[in-house]
Amino acid sequence: MRKKINIIFDYFPSDTSGGLLTTYKRLISLLKDDYDFEIYSIFNCEKTAMGESDHVRINNILKRKHFPSIMNLRSNLKHFQILSVIKQFLFFLMYFFYIPICRSKIKSILQNDTINIVVSPATAMFCPKSLKFILEVHSNFDYFFGPKSSLLGRMQANLMREPTLVLFRTKSDALKAKEIFNSYYIYNFFSTSSYPTVDLDCIKKRDKKIIFMGRLAPEKNLLKMLQIAKKLKNQVPSFKLDIYGTGVMEPVLKEFIKNNDLASNVELKGFCNNLHIYRNYSLLWITSDYEGFGLVIIEAKANGVPAISTNWGEGVFEVIDNEKNGLILETNEDFVTQTIKLWDNSGLLLQMSQNALKSFSKFNQVEARKKWLEILTKFEKNDYKFTF
Structure with a gap:
């Protein structure tokens, strides 16, 4: 029986949202011969499959569709769009209201016999204490955990459940985190296999x-x-x-x-x-x-x-x-x-x-595949000691 990886988002992003979606599409493509994948979106993204990868199912944990955006809130405040500000504020209240509800739901849905990858500290706020998971941090260490962390980043870090392993995007960030978490790093990668040579x-x-x-x-x-x-x-x-x-x-x-x-x-x-x-x-x-x-x-x-x-x-x-x-x-x-x-x-x-x-x-993808397989193998064995 093939092993399975669950990837958990607070809200599964749109196709035009930027690098986060690209990162996980590439990860699924990289490891598809070794693992089956399933995606969970805390808030309802109104999708049931991951674009072209219809074999990757998306499960929406909540029926609620509305997801708050701090950037939209800032923009609405700047342009004095009062009704939109009130709407976003209500979304944020509901967002925090659903945290204990989601923890209970996830506890009954996700098990520790699969590999659970949580894509951000914001998503980790919705995870139950009993869940074994890898947290990926796509921003830098200081945004969430440093002495000069942002207000939003610090709030998310304080509310999230403690991850089993934290993966940063750079070695320098992983080294900073060693005193706080089991930490390591994995670079983003890119495949040129279908690319013509740059001459x-x-x-x-x-x-x-x-x-x-x-x-x-x-x-x-x-x-x-x-x-x-x-x-x-x-x-x-x-x-x-x-x-x-x-x-x-x-x-x-x-x-x-x-x-x-x-x-x-x-x-x-x-x-x-x-x-x-x-x-x-x-x-x-x-x-x-x-x-x-x-x-x-x-x-x-x-x-x-x-x-x-x-x-x-x-x-x-x-x-x-x-x-x-x-x-x-x-x-x-x-x-x-x-x-x-x-x-x-x-x-x-x-x-x-x-x-x-x-x-x-x-x-490149060869180096990324080698490192991901090392990380996942050690994670399954509860071995969180990595050589930097």
């Missing part, structure tokens, strides 16, 4: 075009990106920045683009799941305040596109080797200066692009 000529032909791919969320600090774009336009009037994704920041970004005469340079392209698209660009920009890992950085690496990123946490140095396969910068002026430097020095840009492509190997 030298492809890289050389790239224009002065920059890509961003991800959710249009406050923590991505996309207004900083647009401020950098505004400065860059003064020196490179013909450059292009394409922003792929959807989210609550979209109206704010549209307004900034319009008010700062950036329409000919910056375009909001909407949701995109065609990862070949990176090959049309010479650089990836990341301006996040914090990240758990930065999935788009390895997707860009797989296409030979170096990233210029803010220092969003210690983990950034695990995915970018500064000044070799990308750049880690702070100020808007540095972003502009270094972008121009790379565009003006084709040899330097070519070398950094090649280095990005070469450094992708530790994030």
Whole structure:
């Protein structure tokens, strides 16, 4: 009989929600020959199967469909949408009201003879104390557990049931957590098995075009990106920045683009799941305040596109080797200066692009599969000692 993995969400995300759904689709594809999978959504996501993977069933634990969004609440407050604020506030009250109800339901549904993977501390709040589970943290350690943790992150960490094992996205975060939890790390990964080879000529032909791919969320600090774009336009009037994704920041970004005469340079392209698209660009920009890992950085690496990123946490140095396969910068002026430097020095840009492509190997599916199987085997044996 095949072993089974349950993946538990507080709310199963939409197809356009960003990296979280992509991460678990890739995990299921990675381990489908070894495990059967089943998905549980605490709140009703109105789906019964996982998109194209119809063999993966989605079970909705609650009938309730409405799920609160802190980003929507912030947006409603900012725009004085009082009725929407009240509606979101009621959603939050109901959200916490359902915690004890869900703990009881999950206790009767999920057993410890299967592997249970909980996708976030928010979801772990709904888990019963008796449940043995792996908690995955997709943001960084400090957001939930550090001395400067956010109010929302700290609240979720305090309310969640203690996990059996916590998996972070970076080694640095896992090491921070060792004194608190059984902890380890697993990098996000990306498969290039169906991809054509990225050759030298492809890289050389790239224009002065920059890509961003991800959710249009406050923590991505996309207004900083647009401020950098505004400065860059003064020196490179013909450059292009394409922003792929959807989210609550979209109206704010549209307004900034319009008010700062950036329409000919910056375009909001909407949701995109065609990862070949990176090959049309010479650089990836990341301006996040914090990240758990930065999935788009390895997707860009797989296409030979170096990233210029803010220092969003210690983990950034695990995915970018500064000044070799990308750049880690702070100020808007540095972003502009270094972008121009790379565009003006084709040899330097070519070398950094090649280095990005070469450094992708530790994030490929072969390495990920090996590490996941090690983690799951040890978890089943109640062995939580890992070598870092």
